[in-house]
Amino acid sequence: MSDNQRPILPTTDEAVAMAKALLRTAHHGVIATLEPDSGRPVATRVGLATDADGAPVILVSALAAHTPALRADPRCSLLVGEPGKGDPLAHPRLTLHCDAREVEHAGADEARIAARYLAHNPKAALYATLGDFRYFRLEPVRASLNAGFGRAYALTRADMLG
């Protein structure tokens, strides 16, 4: 069966609200990036918050694999939604396809984003100001919500922001 035959349900207000809630309550996620030399996909954990419009923001070290990867190719995706008890695949999760944009160091956007990030993740204050840490804003392209078995939704950038 091809990917085109996936049974995608019509988008509802409830699906959009679930997707936004998964993203806005997440303190971490797993980012998929492209390894610069090999082109292989790489899954790594990142700390996470959201900007004022709902776009994800991450705080990353230049020493982590995802940072040079995002600088070489901004295409990435972010998985949020943690499994609870029982079958992990029965729990909702969101894959957000994004293009990463590095936040200019010491610029106006960084001040706003850092304030939001540290309010959401206070323990990150221990390292946020170290020289090799930078914020990236992940511009949503589209998203896939899996709300549990057989409940898949395809969401747009407009669904996720605002």
Add this chain to the structure above:
Amino acid sequence: MSDNQRPILPTTDEAVAMAKALLRTAHHGVIATLEPDSGRPVATRVGLATDADGAPVILVSALAAHTPALRADPRCSLLVGEPGKGDPLAHPRLTLHCDAREVEHAGADEARIAARYLAHNPKAALYATLGDFRYFRLEPVRASLNAGFGRAYALTRADMLG
């Protein structure tokens, strides 16, 4: 700072043991695959067990985005290691770079792998025999262990298996 300057610690028996324990105790992980048409990296959740030699095995639906992706390009990576309390980046996690190999349906390997998978994830018996579900074995290529801040190890296939 380039990725080549990452401070990788010499591999120890303890690091290898931690990496194997993270993988063998995981019931789920996040897989990064390559979207066939766009080449974008995609992060999705998968159910997980290990084969007799320690290689990860996943049970996936043809309806999920990762399945056609792995059939088109077997390169993938798997993140395991769940955050506990406190800063999520202080908790150990493992990124395992793999090449996926679909397990032949109704073959001898499938019987062994299904028995191991269902012993590890009993609730998956509800859907494991549905027609669109297949097992893939993820052949380890190399791995990155992040054992907490500043504690990074580069592991080989030989470290992870056996």
